[in-house]
Amino acid sequence: MMTEKHEDHCLKSCSGHSYIRKSWLGSIVFPFSALLQQSEFLDQTEVLQRAQIFKKNCKAMFPNRRIVTTVFNDEGIQFLVTRYIKALNPPQQLLDIFLHNSNATFDLIARFVSLIPFVPNTPDENDGSDIWMTSEHCISLAIGNKEEHAILLCNFFLYFGKKALVLLGTSALEGHVAYVVTQETNEYLLWNPSTGQCYKQFDPFCPLKSVDCLFDDRNVWFNIQQNNTPMAVFFDYSKESFWKQLLPKNVQGTKIQSIQPEEIIYFETDKSMVEDLRNRIERTLKSKVMEWRPKHPTHWNRQCTFILRQILPKLEFGIGSFVSSEGDNEFERILQFYWVTGFPIQMPYIDVQSIIDAVYQTGIHSAEFPQTEFALAVYIHPYPNNILSVWVYLASLVQHQ
Secondary structure, three states: OEEEEOOOOOOOOOOOEEEEOOOOOOOOOOOHHHHHHHHHHHHHHHHHHHHHHHHHHHHHHOOOOOOOOEEEOOOOOEEEHHHHOOOOOOOHHHHOOOOOOHHHHHHHHHHHHHOOOEOOOOOHHHOOOOEOOOHHHHHHHOOEOHHHHHHHHHHHHHHOOOOEEEEEEEEOOOEEEEEEEEEOOOOEEEEEOOOOEEEEOOOOOOOEEEEEEEEOOOOEEEEOOOOOOOOOOOOOOOOOOOEEEOOOHHHHOOOOOOOOOOOOOOOOOOHHHHHHHHHHHHHHHHHHHHHOOOOOOOEEOHHHHHHHHHHHHHHOOOOOOOOOOOOHHHHHHHHHHEEEEEEEEEEEOOOHHHHHHHHHHHOHHHOOOOOOEEEEEEEEEEEHHHEEEEEEEEEEEEEOO
């Protein structure tokens, strides 16, 4: 503000002094990076509008097929699904187990992803207004929906240089699903992140019923082939007569910044906590088995329990059969005297009640034959970030007459 000061004895016509006085109103900090992102923001707004139109046109062609182009992150910001795809490092622990067998490593990584507990998806009609977390948050919270599991598995495969995309479709067993497609030398493989299982495209036992759309870090492709069953689908998405693409080819090469981190940091799971949990589960299950048999005494066979405890750890990596080499003679000796009924249950750890329910549903505890004995073993294999694989074996033993 400009102010003039006159001496008291001087008339206004006399010369005076002008001063500048600064009055502070407030301040604002505008990061330089924000300036750099302004053009990207404008481009993204245009892309998001284009994505909505694209989805509407796809639905007009095939109303029953799934198409997701944009979702919200956990901060409520809308993003193109392509920004979720980026090569990310799996836990080093998984890479050190099968050093000279890449296929076994890929199977183990898919298994690790399947062990992350699932949250129920939002209703099917909300496709496109879902909230998807980043892979880092999925790992750190040890929970995710079907799409987040598929994105995580896809990003792990990209870390190894695999050509991988996320597939949205439907399954005869699970309803709406998200798979991962990898392009191998002479074939396409379909990976189910819910189970960790891998299927060849022409495998008649693959539960995938429809292939509706694909996306990677560059584009989204909608399947416009009349027959969308996996065996009939032509997966070459460069063919515009088979796949309708969201972004034109001249835009595909433009690298849009991913919302994923540069890398995922993992922490080791506390082994003493795992052992305490194993003991608690075993004690609880033994108590429940006796509770489920109110009219019959429950006797525990310690020898068989010991053998089962030796076997279960080997099943985690598929490197052992039910009868381990170490316990072979002992188990065969038990089979000479007992008729053994039972099987191992494997599941991700969610809570103890889920394990109790799974064991109860086997019905093994309901054996009414006189002098029935039982054996129970629990094994928990810890993976990083408190992701646990739980094995339970409950067996009933009846002496041969």
